[in-house]
Amino acid sequence: LPIEQRKESSPDPLAESSASAETSAGIESSAGRRIPVLPPDFKARFAAADPDALARFYETYFDRVYGYVRRMLSEDHVAEDVTQDIFLHIQRSAKTYDPARELDPWVFAIATNKVRDFWRSRRHRDDLQATSLDDTATRYHPASTSGPLPTLESAELKSILDRAIDELPEAMRSTLILRYFEGMSFESIAQMYDRNEAAVRKRYSRALGELRRILEKRHAGPEGGRA
Amino acid sequence: VTPPGQDPRGPSDDEVDVFVERALAAVAPPAARSEFKEKLRREFCSAPRRDPTTPLFDVVDEPRPRSKGIPARFVWAGLAAAAALVALIVYFKPADSRWKVLEGTSAGVVTIDGIPIPSDDRARLEKSLVEAHDIHTTVAMRARFGDWYVLELAPDSHVMLSPIEQRARTEPLYFQLAAGSLRVRTGPSFHGDEMRVDTDDLSVRITGTTVAVDLVSDGTCVCCLTGTVKIVPSKSKTNETLCGSGTYHVFRSDKAPATGEIIDRHAEPLHAIDVLARQLWP
Numbered sequence: 001l002p003i004e005q006r007k008e009s010s011p012d013p014l015a016e017s018s019a020s021a022e023t024s025a026g027i028e029s030s031a032g033r034r035i036p037v038l039p040p041d042f043k044a045r046f047a048a049a050d051p052d053a054l055a056r057f058y059e060t061y062f063d064r065v066y067g068y069v070r071r072m073l074s075e076d077h078v079a080e081d082v083t084q085d086i087f088l089h090i091q092r093s094a095k096t097y098d099p100a101r102e103l104d105p106w107v108f109a110i111a112t113n114k115v116r117d118f119w120r121s122r123r124h125r126d127d128l129q130a131t132s133l134d135d136t137a138t139r140y141h142p143a144s145t146s147g148p149l150p151t152l153e154s155a156e157l158k159s160i161l162d163r164a165i166d167e168l169p170e171a172m173r174s175t176l177i178l179r180y181f182e183g184m185s186f187e188s189i190a191q192m193y194d195r196n197e198a199a200v201r202k203r204y205s206r207a208l209g210e211l212r213r214i215l216e217k218r219h220a221g222p223e224g225g226r227a
Numbered sequence: 228v229t230p231p232g233q234d235p236r237g238p239s240d241d242e243v244d245v246f247v248e249r250a251l252a253a254v255a256p257p258a259a260r261s262e263f264k265e266k267l268r269r270e271f272c273s274a275p276r277r278d279p280t281t282p283l284f285d286v287v288d289e290p291r292p293r294s295k296g297i298p299a300r301f302v303w304a305g306l307a308a309a310a311a312l313v314a315l316i317v318y319f320k321p322a323d324s325r326w327k328v329l330e331g332t333s334a335g336v337v338t339i340d341g342i343p344i345p346s347d348d349r350a351r352l353e354k355s356l357v358e359a360h361d362i363h364t365t366v367a368m369r370a371r372f373g374d375w376y377v378l379e380l381a382p383d384s385h386v387m388l389s390p391i392e393q394r395a396r397t398e399p400l401y402f403q404l405a406a407g408s409l410r411v412r413t414g415p416s417f418h419g420d421e422m423r424v425d426t427d428d429l430s431v432r433i434t435g436t437t438v439a440v441d442l443v444s445d446g447t448c449v450c451c452l453t454g455t456v457k458i459v460p461s462k463s464k465t466n467e468t469l470c471g472s473g474t475y476h477v478f479r480s481d482k483a484p485a486t487g488e489i490i491d492r493h494a495e496p497l498h499a500i501d502v503l504a505r506q507l508w509p
Contacts, residue, residue: 051272054271058268058271058272062264062267062268063256063258063259066264067257070257070259071257079257079259080260083259083267084267084270087267087270090271091271113360117389120389120401158254158255161250161251161253161254162254165254180248181256205244208244208247209244209247211247212244212247215247
């Protein structure tokens with residue numbers, strides 16, 4: 001569903017994030033992705049649709065937006081279509097962007113709206129019987145423990161995690177990706193969803209708990225032993 | 228057996244599971260095809276703009292034959308005047324919207340996609356509704372969409388929708404009610420169409436009726452004045468049918484849904500739009 005793109009500015013979300021670390025070359029998200037820090041005058045030049053700023057914007061955001069969309073939609077060709085739609089929307093809307101606002105929530109709000117538009121066109125909600133992006137209450141089964149995870153080979157772990165992320169309800173998946181992989185602050189994500197920060201923190205924690213539950217279930221296998 | 232130092236009740240609601248966070252480092256970000264990335268880059272970075280050194284028209288080597296008796300400056304002046312006239316017509320042409328704001332809309336501000344619009348500026352409101360994704364109103368708003376339906380939003384309502392005029396005919400009209408109340412009375416063109424109104428608690432499927440969906444403190448209340456609607460509570464995912472003069476209340480807690488007769492307080496505004504709809508579509 002469309003997200004209210006709020007006008008008030010906020011502090012730099014990445015600089016505040018505990019899930020990211022700033023270095024001279026940029027900011028590193030928890031996932032180890034280096035997110036370049038844009039120069040101070042960048043937002044004004046982007047809003048003026050300056051060609052160099054657009055090119056810089058594309059370099060900075062393409063992989064992040066594609067990664068987000070691909071994880072939300074799980075199909076390459078669909079992710080490409082939606083990513084294209086997002087960038088063309090951004091290109092058209094650059095002149096309406098208010099440089100006083102942070103870029104991350106603006107960009108990912110557009111991306112989330114486009115993902116939702118796609119789901120709606122596919123009747124995704126009916127197919128998955130899943131909760132909406134704004135709903136976290138249902139389908140949540142709290143993790144029973146918080147100790148170390150079962151030992152798995154890294155390739156196996158990666159494969160299981162990939163599938164487990166795909167299985168997360170949309171709201172949790174979206175929050176997990178934005179927070180962990182894109183290094184966005186809870187405050188920025190809350191601003192995007194028009195929710196309070198505590199609710200977003202809780203949703204992130206629940207997403208990790210749900211991942212643990214899926215991982216442990218996979219590890220146990222159908223008969224309770226190692227699959 | 229709970230390991231030493233671990234809370235036997237399990238992790239708290241906003242405690243971050245550091246072991247899962249660490250494990251996520253094994254997951255690589257999805258990478259796009261390089262051809263796609265390059266193609267989109269060219270498209271994105273070539274924002275439509277005109278190079279000032281490029282002439283508007285191709286320069287033709289051979290001089291164009293001039294029409295006898297009409298000096299070129301008059302031809303250019305005529306063309307410029309015609310272009311200006313076309314621009315004026317396009318600019319002042321009223322928006323081809325099927326939305327019409329109706330009496331019953333209170334004076335105040337309706338915010339559409341983040342842009343506040345005075346409710347008495349009906350032309351602007353109707354134009355904005357064409358592509359509206361997000362409507363936030365602090366006052367009562369009543370509007371008609373062609374002969375499809377009358378929509379009424381109570382003060383302090385927040386609704387998100389798919390742009391109605393852009394949808395495919397086969398898709399249902401879709402509303403997500405985030406706050407307040409939404410009332411609908413369908414019209415004659417609605418026949419065969421479907422509307423969905425979702426809240427966090429339930430989904431209402433409407434195929435022809437007068438219905439209200441109210442977000443209340445403990446859940447969502449659906450009141451049906453005429454016709455029938457289907458309700459799918461988020462928790463049970465089973466269809467419930469609600470007939471005219473009935474009410475169905477889904478609680479956010481584990482309490483079972485309640486049904487009964489529509490209460491006067493909820494029936495009155497529905498009667499009002501029903502009367503209005505009978506005037507519009509006798």
